[in-house]
Amino acid sequence: MSDLLGELAALEAELGAEIAQASDESSLEAIRVKALGQKGLITLRLRGLGQMDAEQRKIAGPALNGLRDRIGAALSAAKSVITARAQAERLAAKRIDMTLPARPYEPGTIHPVSQVTDEIIEIFAGLGFVLAEGPDIEEDRYNFTMLNFPEGHPAREMHDTFFLDANHDGERLLLRTHTSPVQVRTLLAQKPPVRVIIPGRTYRCDSDQTHTPMFHQVEGLVIDRNIHMGHLKGTLEAFARAFFEIDQVKMRMRPSHFPFTEPSMEVDIGCKRSGDEIRIGEGDDWLEILGCGMVHPNVIRNCGLDPDEWQGFAFGCGIDRLAMLKYGAPDLRAFFDGDMRWLKHYGFQVFDQPSLCGGLSR
Numbered sequence: 001m002s003d004l005l006g007e008l009a010a011l012e013a014e015l016g017a018e019i020a021q022a023s024d025e026s027s028l029e030a031i032r033v034k035a036l037g038q039k040g041l042i043t044l045r046l047r048g049l050g051q052m053d054a055e056q057r058k059i060a061g062p063a064l065n066g067l068r069d070r071i072g073a074a075l076s077a078a079k080s081v082i083t084a085r086a087q088a089e090r091l092a093a094k095r096i097d098m099t100l101p102a103r104p105y106e107p108g109t110i111h112p113v114s115q116v117t118d119e120i121i122e123i124f125a126g127l128g129f130v131l132a133e134g135p136d137i138e139e140d141r142y143n144f145t146m147l148n149f150p151e152g153h154p155a156r157e158m159h160d161t162f163f164l165d166a167n168h169d170g171e172r173l174l175l176r177t178h179t180s181p182v183q184v185r186t187l188l189a190q191k192p193p194v195r196v197i198i199p200g201r202t203y204r205c206d207s208d209q210t211h212t213p214m215f216h217q218v219e220g221l222v223i224d225r226n227i228h229m230g231h232l233k234g235t236l237e238a239f240a241r242a243f244f245e246i247d248q249v250k251m252r253m254r255p256s257h258f259p260f261t262e263p264s265m266e267v268d269i270g271c272k273r274s275g276d277e278i279r280i281g282e283g284d285d286w287l288e289i290l291g292c293g294m295v296h297p298n299v300i301r302n303c304g305l306d307p308d309e310w311q312g313f314a315f316g317c318g319i320d321r322l323a324m325l326k327y328g329a330p331d332l333r334a335f336f337d338g339d340m341r342w343l344k345h346y347g348f349q350v351f352d353q354p355s356l357c358g359g360l361s362r
């Protein structure tokens, strides 16, 4: 028996020395397995207790249990020391000098399309319009059917419209070809009078020098009682004066056709062309800037309103083209190339926020 106790004392001394030497978690783990694992030195001896007689077990039992507990405690104490030391080393390696100056960085710029969009919103907000937005991925009924596009209308064709694959109900979603579905959604959601301005991305399967498959459009809609073309013309004139920042703009309307308006018009403003340059507000030439009209009674009816009680006007124009015109960027496709040099040249500073009182573009 005293043999066993002597042996245990030697084992404890040996394990204690190994634990004190261990410098990382994996060597501590190796010691734990060696002593307390399935086939560990202490574990096997504990199993041997079953073969001893009662007298022996009375002495060996507490001795072995005590040894197991002390070694376990020594291992976990050593482990805390080692992890704390490793943590301290990691933190020391990561130390940064908070007094160093910030690395010089290149500030980004606001894209001309974003800037012009903000200008347009600002102008129409000043006329009492409210901003509205809707999804880029639309349902056929909002993009076409409710807007009085007959089945089989050429604008619905695959040729112009990006259709998504049919979903499990056989419904074919599409990328909106104009922002007009937002007008429909607005009229379905709120009672007139309505005055909304709706900028956003639109998509048509078209790509050449003057068309990109994604472009930006802004549309406006007014629905109220006794609305007439005079309101439309006055609104558009106020917009053109504010946007081009000139006191007088010559404006003319030509008859046109859109499914969702009757009558429909295209609007030109007076300009002067010399070479590639276009100057707004002088000269005897004309430049088309937008389409508009009185909202078709079918559209008003489709939105659950009585066209004998509610009338309105709507208009739409391309933002990208307005941005080219106003800020003189000649190539439409460069708008969407993401070239940092172009963005630096044509972009706006973050704090150049357009405002009516500050002068839109200063």
Ligand code: 2NM
Binding pocket: 147, 180, 183, 184, 219, 220, 221, 258, 260, 261, 290, 291, 292, 293, 295, 296, 299, 313, 314, 315, 316, 317
């Ligand atoms: C245009 C031209 C003319 C238009 C019509 C509507 C609605 F929803 F009220 F019917 N929204 N936008 C409209 C009318 C758009 O863009 C060239």
